[in-house]
Amino acid sequence: MALAWVASASSSxxxxxxxxxxxxLDDTDSYxxxxxxxxxxxxxxxxxxxGSEIKLSKNDxxxxxxxxxxxxxxxxxxxxxxxxxxxxVADGGNLLxxxxxxxxxxxxxxxxxxxxxxxxxxxTVLDHFHYDTKLGAEKHDAIVVPASTNVLNxxxxxxxxxxxxxxxxxxxxxxxxxxxNPLLTSVLWAPNEAYSWETVNLSEPxxxxxxxxxxxxxxxxxxxxxARNNARVAFVGSTEMLSDRFFxxxxxxISVSGAETTTTTTxxxxxxxxxxxxxxxxxxxxxxxxxxxxxHKVGEDLAPAHYRIKENMTYTxxxxxxxxxxxxxxxxxDVQLELIMLDPYIRKTLDRIDGGEGSTLGIYTTTxxxxxxxxxxxxxxxxxRLGLTYIESITTVGIHPLRHDQYPRFIxxxxxxxxxxxxxxxxxxxxxxxxxxxxxxxxxxxxKKA
Amino acid sequence: xxxxxxxxxKLVQNYVRDTPSSLKLIDAYMVYILLTGIIQFVxxxxxGTFPNNAFLAGFIxxxxxxxxxANLRIQSNPKNASQFKTTSPER
Numbered sequence: 001m002a003l004a005w006v007a008s009a010s011s012s013x014x015x016x017x018x019x020x021x022x023x024x025l026d027d028t029d030s031y032x033x034x035x036x037x038x039x040x041x042x043x044x045x046x047x048x049x050x051g052s053e054i055k056l057s058k059n060d061x062x063x064x065x066x067x068x069x070x071x072x073x074x075x076x077x078x079x080x081x082x083x084x085x086x087x088x089v090a091d092g093g094n095l096l097x098x099x100x101x102x103x104x105x106x107x108x109x110x111x112x113x114x115x116x117x118x119x120x121x122x123x124t125v126l127d128h129f130h131y132d133t134k135l136g137a138e139k140h141d142a143i144v145v146p147a148s149t150n151v152l153n154x155x156x157x158x159x160x161x162x163x164x165x166x167x168x169x170x171x172x173x174x175x176x177x178x179x180x181n182p183l184l185t186s187v188l189w190a191p192n193e194a195y196s197w198e199t200v201n202l203s204e205p206x207x208x209x210x211x212x213x214x215x216x217x218x219x220x221x222x223x224x225x226x227a228r229n230n231a232r233v234a235f236v237g238s239t240e241m242l243s244d245r246f247f248x249x250x251x252x253x254i255s256v257s258g259a260e261t262t263t264t265t266t267x268x269x270x271x272x273x274x275x276x277x278x279x280x281x282x283x284x285x286x287x288x289x290x291x292x293x294x295x296h297k298v299g300e301d302l303a304p305a306h307y308r309i310k311e312n313m314t315y316t317x318x319x320x321x322x323x324x325x326x327x328x329x330x331x332x333x334d335v336q337l338e339l340i341m342l343d344p345y346i347r348k349t350l351d352r353i354d355g356g357e358g359s360t361l362g363i364y365t366t367t368x369x370x371x372x373x374x375x376x377x378x379x380x381x382x383x384x385r386l387g388l389t390y391i392e393s394i395t396t397v398g399i400h401p402l403r404h405d406q407y408p409r410f411i412x413x414x415x416x417x418x419x420x421x422x423x424x425x426x427x428x429x430x431x432x433x434x435x436x437x438x439x440x441x442x443x444x445x446x447x448k449k450a
Numbered sequence: 451x452x453x454x455x456x457x458x459x460k461l462v463q464n465y466v467r468d469t470p471s472s473l474k475l476i477d478a479y480m481v482y483i484l485l486t487g488i489i490q491f492v493x494x495x496x497x498g499t500f501p502n503n504a505f506l507a508g509f510i511x512x513x514x515x516x517x518x519x520a521n522l523r524i525q526s527n528p529k530n531a532s533q534f535k536t537t538s539p540e541r
Contacts, residue, residue: 420512
């Protein structure tokens with residue numbers, strides 16, 4: 001009953017309890033549109049200052065399902081360290097981290113735990129070719145990012161249809177994601193001409209510190225991670241990107257053609273982008289569940305206790321994906337079945353069967369001939385795709401060898417051998433008969449003759 | 451070449467004349483076993499070893515028969531009689 005209530009109360013499959021951490025409660029007003037959007041999606045928001053005492057869990061149970069860090073995090077909240085945040089994620093909680101150029105060291109450390117490296121202190125992403133003429137006129141730091149080209153094209157995270165042709169306003173710090181980390185992906189990156197540079201002491205370059213240069217597409221502006229336990233973490237390099245001011249602004253990017261510069265206006269996609277990003281991060285979409293796994297011999301319906309080598313069998317897996325508050329059939333063409341005993345013996349792409357109108361099941365099936373090898377096998381569907389819950393479905397099945405009386409007999413290829421063995425037996429009898437009673441010469445006589 | 455021919459002819463003549471007919475019977479039996487074994491060996495080279503146990507059974511039965519026949523021939527050869535004094539004449 002309680003579970004059903006939670007499910008209906010929130011669009012998120014994790015739950016509806018969200019904690020928003022701000023530097024000061026006064027900041028609430030500047031994020032009112034963002035927070036209202038969350039409340040409209042049935043989140044119960046607790047808004048706290050970083051300075052207050054925060055308990056993320058009690059008696060090993062999470063107090064919150066989602067955590068939004070819209071703070072510089074100059075110091076950790078009382079009784080909480082980076083480890084506390086990591087444990088929150090390890091416990092299945094979802095995390096949104098919004099950073100800014102004046103972010104604190106604790107936040108940097110926390111991001112580093114997730115393989116996300118923010119650029120040096122007081123650096124900002126600058127772009128003299130894509131700055132907004134109203135918000136970034138002075139330093140060229142408020143940049144206008146075209147969503148069509150700079151947003152990851154993944155329908156499970158941010159569908160292109162929601163943002164195509166629009167622009168995202170961004171003023172904040174660059175970060176890089178470890179490209180060798182398969183759990184981590186950049187979803188929004190800077191235009192080619194952008195670079196990350198210190199914005200203090202601009203007039204006195206000598207005072208500027210040594211800078212690690214990041215430029216162009218290497219600069220991630222927003223990125224996402226899905227941990228192995230399917231908890232999700234999102235990083236945004238700009239707290240301002242979530243603010244009302246940036247939600248409502250009409251981006252007026254400068255456009256350079258030759259020596260002439262003109263300004264144009266484009267549609268603001270910040271709100272749509274952030275909505276899709278938080279929907280994904282808070283498990284409102286791209287969540288896959290395995291509903292059923294069936295396997296049986298061809299011509300039968302029930303799973304046998306064990307199979308025999310080289311038998312034909314059918315494997316079926318049913319999976320659903322959650323989005324828009326409902327379960328839908330998972331539609332893909334790259335779901336594979338593997339038969340593994342230490343090594344994969346068979347790997348085969350499953351065929352999707354249409355579940356019919358209104359079905360929430362994506363049904364994938366295939367028929368395979370089991371290998372000529374007995375042992376304990378695992379029927380594995382290992383489906384890990386960007387933007388979707390990691391699926392690893394393992395069914396352990398024994399494959400037996402033939403019983404002694406199940407081998408083929410009187411193989412035609414072996415008939416010469418059977419004939420030979422039989423002729424040896426008959427030949428021995430005939431030979432013995434003639435040798436003993438055939439009236440042959442006694443050997444002694446012959447010797448005498450000779 | 452002629453010498454070989456002469457020698458062969460003489461060998462055959464002596465065999466036909468001097469060998470007791472019981473030993474000739476054993477010889478014929480052994481040739482038959484030998485051919486059966488060779489045919490199987492050629493067959494396994496051509497057709498493959500698939501029912502390997504059937505091949506082993508067929509082939510080893512010829513080998514065993516051949517060895518038993520050879521032993522019988524040695525023991526019943528009058529020229530070797532001195533070595534097998536305890537063997538009864540039926541053998």
